[in-house]
Amino acid sequence: MAKRIAILGASGYTGAELVRLIATHPGLEVAALSADRKAGMAMAEVFPFLAHLKLPVLQKIEEIDFSGIDLCFCALPHATSQAVIAQLPRDLKVVDLSADFRLRDPAAYEKWYGKPHAAVELQKEAVYGLTEFYRDEICAARLVAGTGCNAATGQYAIRPLIEAGVIDLDEIILDLKAGVSGAGRSLKENLLHAELSGGTHPYSAGGAHRHLGEFDQEFSKVAGRPVHIQFTPHLMPFNRGILATVYVRGDAAAIHKALADRYADEPFLHVLPTGQLPSTRSIAGSNFVHLGVVGDRLPGRAIVVAALDNLTKGSSGQAIQNANLMLGLPETEGLMLAPVFP
Template identity: 40%
Template sequence: MIKVGIVGGTGYTGVELLRILVQHPKVRLKVITSRQESGMGVDELFPSLRGQVALKFSDPAQADLSQCDLVFFATPNGVAMQQTKKLLDVGVKVIDLAADFRIKDVAEWEKWYGMQHASPELVAEAVYGLPEVNREKIRQARLIANPGCYPTAVQLGFLPLIEAGIVDVDHLVADTKSGVSGAGRKAEVHTLFAEAADNFKSYGVPGHRHLPEIRQGLGARSQKPVGLTFVPHLTPMIRGIHATLYARLLKETDLQALYEERYIDEPFVDVLPAGSHPQTRSVRGSNFCRIAVHRPQGGDMVVVLSVTDNLVKGAAGQAVQNMNIMYGLPETMGIKHVPLLP
């Protein structure tokens, strides 16, 4: 059994991680921390876990994480980088669901996240946890930087085109939409029901902190910097990401075959039949990314549609997928949930 600790178990990604891990046959939950809810039973805060989790939240200042084999950080940006080195030094592996170790250029990270990095020496070691790209590195890793929700959907959508070298990488466009849970469980005016319901808006157009992460990932596959216009939107739904991706085609290619061949062995990437239009509800509560590729009117523009659940493949599910790979378990163990409908 893998003895697991969770730092920050009260946010949406934290409770999603709990939902998945309590059903995992090879996991034993040891510690779940929360400064604000210390001493409260996990199932008191989250009745959905009643009968599944007997633990109480621990104060992170007092919790003994060294008893764990693996610790997940489901915390705000800037927390994991303060504690990871100490854990690694005593042999505990770490998966960070925040952004502390995703961007290799530390100065770039500090610019976008507005703080000084506390463990720059670990950034180079951290493996970016996108299994469809870094599976072999993940197997050997002790520190995983779990990808962001938008970056997962966007990169998986663009990767076959980028790797094949058949599109203009200087002028890529990612038009993306996310449910309100992507903003986290904290109270903010823009995610209040009266603000977000019956509404649709873009945000972060001048620059969003997921932009350098996506550029880094796509640039590594194209072996040159990419030009990307990335525009996120907030939609009046709880879960889900829909990424509509645009690229100009440079070479004649059977796009459907390209995508099917690229992802034929990927358990959580589902390439839909030609002409399909994936819906966010088709992945709700699951670790799947569903993709459809189009070439409107047979022109030179490729349009890729990529949908995920931002809390699962975009966060907690992908983190558990990485854990399975790290420990040599079947990659789908504990995370092959059928999507919820309706």
């Protein structure tokens, strides 16, 4: 019997992506959808590409009966999930796609998000949702905090290298290109077609990007000492995808081996042959991550590149992967869709 699922915040990009993926998932059934400003509307009115599906009408959160729900995806804006999840039944499993429970230290949350955490006790029980590195903890969790999409991409490229001790921890530069859907669906002047198309620009440079909090937390934990990378994201005029280019000091062959060894048995992580580099067009619409390594012209330096779809493996696909583990379902179920090409 399929597990019954609620999606809170279903009118955003990640909510729609959850519905798209669950539609072909044999073990999950969408039982409730919420969207505060669009309550009372059919999902097909909000997203015509989902018109072929029989889905519940959008409701306000307080109208949902959670008594028959097995798991809830919370795809609400940052800083709103805390209060909502605190009011949900304690026996309900929750996967949160926002930033609200990613940082374990309440002081770190306040530093990066500018306000005190409103559900500190819940924050203590949340498991960080980078599936391939927290699989056992996720299986036993009630509340899983999905990673940031940029944070996931960077970690897939860098984390195994820290674990293997094959790079200089004080010389890690991450240059990242992100598709515009990562900025959400809200109307913003800088995301208008005329403002964005035909160009690109960096943002949150110089240590201002909030996902640095995740990098600091996770890399320092793995290394057993503080690790602070340089990170500059760029907003690109394409819809889906993230391409992370990482510059490190280390031997390219050893770096490639560390990645290949770490991901050898991972169904969604694919390390390309040495010298080949990934592209966002090869992973669009999928839960796959492609990684590649090349040596630099300067001896002892290397370039690592990772590509994933920010809405799938970077968010909603990762959330379903975690939900599968939490519900005792096969981890890959509903997620082996091939990328969309061209």
